[in-house]
Amino acid sequence: MNHKLYKILLTFSLIGMQIWFLYVTFQHTFFGIQLQRNEQKEWRIKSFQNEALRSDLGLQIGDRIVYVDGKDPNENKIVRKWATIEQADSVTVARNGQELVIRLNEIVQPAFDYISLFGEIICLSISFMILWKIPHSKSARLLSLVFLMIGIIFMCIPPSARGDSLAKVLISDLVMILPLVFVHFLTLFFKEKSGISLPITYFRYVYSVMLLTFIGRCIYFTPLDTYEFYIVDYRCVVLFFLCGFVLNIGMLCYVFLKYRSENSSIQAIIKLVWFALFISTVPLALLSFFPILFRGAPIVKSLYTGYFVVLFPLSFTYMIVTKQLFDIHILLRRLIYTTLISMVPSTIIVLMIALIFSKQASIENLSLSFLFILTTISILLYVLEYFVTKLDYIMFPKKFYLQLALKKIARNLRTITSFRELKDIILVDIVNTLNVYGGAIVFQYPHSIETIGEGDLNLDEIEQYLRENRLDDSKYSIFVINQNEEYACYLVTARKKTNTLLSLEERQWLSLIISYLAVSLENIYLIRKLTSKLHELASQIPNEEAGQDVVWLRKSLFELQEQERYRIAADLHDTTMQDILLVRRRLISFIENNEDQQQVIQAIKHLDLVNESLRQSCFELNPHLLQNIGLVQTIQATLDLDIGLNEYETHFQVEGSLIIESLDMDIKKHIFRIFQELMHNAKKHSNASKVMLKLTAIENFMFLFYKDNGVGLDPHALAKDKRLRTIANSGFGLEQMKSRVLHLNGHLELLSDKGSGVELTIRIPIPTQEGSTYE
The missing domain is CATH 3.30.450.40 (GAF domain)
Structure with a gap:
């Protein structure tokens, strides 16, 4: 309940402050005229926060302020408190014995500081996001508080510049305490992420000192003359911030020296902290606060260098929300090289500006231009890879x-x-x-x-x-x-x-x-070479007990062949044959429309021949008729298709067809493949005029007899010829048939001499009912 009440009060406080600060910002115009009181209690112009207004107002450094809104400047609370001219309509100055009246509101138009608003929105959004994502982590709550404080500081900048006391006090308080809160956060963060215990008892004393300074600043809400107190307080705020910065560095040095030999995750966290601290605080310390201490004015306004402070807690937000670390070495190396590369064009551009605008350009303006150009080019180079990747198809279409x-x-x-x-x-x-x-x-x-x-x-x-x-x-x-x-x-x-x-x-x-x-x-070459060697090995494995351990090799090879044949047959049927049928239908429609019928008819006949040839090829690859009409009828159908196409007579006899058809489908596939190989050799190599085939079942064996009267072959020369099967021409021939027969635990006998034809007898055992005789 207390936490809920705290959130409600905080929300209403932020809304109330925002409304009041927006009212002050839009009600009053910012002039940025800084004053200094001399020993004679005279108020003179010390500097201008906005140099562009200097010429517009017609004022000069050293001018004595005579009246502010027609009254003595010591009676103006803004002058008496903050030594600046704000929330005024006119000012009277004395210069060279003359008095000049400047109508401020008639010369300077109201303007809103969108830079501060942008920073406020970012920091407050991150603060609430952390509380919403990780509500139970102590370090996350402190980090959320850090972003809340930075967001309030950004919120206070426009009204503070216009002399609002509440904004001035809040900025002083929060800038002083911000480094201390961050040290407190780091202490809890290291404990949660790495188990590193750091002392925290001193925080109560430092917070007590801070509380006393906060109470002391209540003097700004009184009508008292606080000019002298404000000068001292201003330097104390800057000094406290720098001390807090040194405290952060000291704690990091302590952690690094004590735990540098620990595991890599602690080292990665320490490196990330060092890098983020350097990037975020060095610009604010070196370009704003140190120059204020030693020369009384910043080189770059803290409004701009303050943006870098957001990077430090932002890096921890990334680690807490994502629970990950990024490689700081890669990030740092890339950042350094992009910065070094950017220095060359930045220097050239600044030199050109100095030559072109030699009278108007000052050292300060050129320095700021150099920093701005260097930062812009470095960021562009750093993110160039990301944008080039995203816009690759536009910038480099050919490469894309x-x-x-x-x-x-x-x-x-x-x-x-x-x-x-x-x-x-x-x-x-x-x-x-x-x-x-x-x-x-x-x-x-x-x-x-x-x-x-x-x-x-x-x-x-x-x-x-x-x-x-x-x-x-x-x-x-x-x-x-x-x-x-x-x-x-x-x-x-x-x-x-x-x-x-x-x-x-x-x-x-x-x-x-x-x-x-x-x-x-x-x-691919190795696959083909290995496949060829495997088939050769499979054909040489004897049908004995010694070869049983590798019989699985034959079976795997045959299954792979059948799968590939089925795939090719399906592809031909679904693609080429369908295209042929489509063309045939179109040609028939041409005939019906009285086109040149003779040529179309010839084209249809040619397509029918091609279609029939493809059907035959698909059948050879995937003999689906084996399941429909059986082995004997499939062989007979294949022989019938070849009638008139072959130069030899074919005689086919069958005995014991019932026993043959009762065989397992796997056995019938192997027998059909052997038959296909025999007929292929008869067509291509035998030069025979007569071929005889006989398929018979006798007792427990099935026999396949083949005989032709062709040119024959020399078995001894065939066995010695290692070029029968090359990688470029992977046919298997006789060795393939032998491998299938051995796989079925069968026996193959070849009788042939050169010029006297071929006689081949294949004997395959018929599996018994108790179990198969082959594997």
Whole structure:
């Protein structure tokens, strides 16, 4: 309840003060005429807070104040208290024996200090945000109090400048106590974040001293002449603030020296505190308060240097709210380098100002200009990376789109597992991004070349260039991706459609693409090489107990093959065949509309042939009829489709079809694949005129007999030929059939001599009801 009452009272107090201060600010015009009383009790003009008004008012330093609003200046409470002329309509000055009457309100127009209002809004918002985010932390409450005090100081600046006593007293009190409250906050902060216990008993004594000074300032609310007291009090406030600043530094030095060997989190906190303290207090101390002590006037007004003070508690707000630290080394190094770089243009600009406005420019104005320009350029350089990143697509559109394409290609490269996938996934993007006529990726082996291309390219010509080692050609740009003893890989691009050379950005982009491709293509090559070796190993594993530990290898390879075949078949059916059917429908509509029917009919017949060929390819890849009509009927349907297309006669016999069809689907798939491989060899290599196939079930075995009257082969030479299966041409042939037979725990017998045809007998055990005889 007490906390709630405290918040209500604080809220109403802030609202009441804000209303009163706004009234004073808008009711009275700020003049900024500072006075000094000499030994003769005369009031003379000491300085002007706003030098721009000096010429407008026609006043000079040293002018004697005769009257303020027609009365003796000692009767004016603002002059008597604060040694300044505010809340006045006119002033009479004596100069060279003459008296001049200055109508202040007729010359100076009212103006509002938006800089102070902006600082007030920021600090009060942060204060309430901290209380709302972390209401139960003692250090957070003290940090909220620090921001509240700074916000009230900003609130008091406009009415204080106009001579309001309440604003003057609040500013003096809060500036004195602010460093002490911050030391108190640091003590609790270190204890909460790092477990560092620091003494806090002395705070009660210091707070007591502060309370006495606050009570003493009540004299400003009386009609007494407080000029002499105000001069001393003003310097005491500045001195107390600097002492509090030294106290902060001393405590940080103590923590650093005592805990410098502790864990890295404490060190990071101490470094952050040091950095934030330096950035926030040095401008106020060196440019405002120290000059006041030693020369009586600041180099830069505390209104401007006071903004830096907000940075110190703001850094702790970040740590308390987010519960994280940022790397101070990176931040500091970046800030130092941006400042050093900014000094060069800042110096040049200030020198140009000094040359152009040599009569009007003073050392003070040039110094302020240099600081302002240096700060502005440093901030711009510091945040340049952020804005360039956000506006990259506007400032550097070519680079932006190249980066997008690079990200897309890099993302797609992760999904590529085969060389052929590079065309649709990578080459299309490269050709479109570079706006070239075409592109190609080439694998060159010692005895063969494998090429994929996209766009308008002559692949035969490119292969000829590579065989002749012509890598520098005006027609094509050839980039080496990988090159070693086993293979070489190249990226080839045609000329740009704009008939211009590749720009520097495009070449840099290509170099990154090539570096990504080098890794991806090396992986693809290794995958293909490993797959080939695995199939070779699988075909050589004997069907004995010694080979049972690695029989899983055959099964995994066959399952991968079936999955890939199914994927390719589905892609062909869903894409190419559907496009063919769509074109066929359009051509039929042309016939119905009496177009050139003869040519359209020929095109339809050609599409039907292509469609039928694709259906056959899809069937070979994914024999769905196995589940619908069984193994025997599927083999017969396949042979029927080939009638008239092959140069040989085919005879197919079946015995024991019921037993054969009762086999497991996995066994039937393997038998069908063996049948496909046999027919493929008959078409491509046998040159036979007659082929005989027989599928029979005898006792506990199923037999597949194959015989042709073709050219035959030499089994011994075949076994020794290591080039049957290369990386560039990954066919499996006889070894693939042998691997499938061994996987089914079967036996393969080949009888052939060169010129006398081929006889092949495959025996596969039929699994019993108790369990399978194969794995």
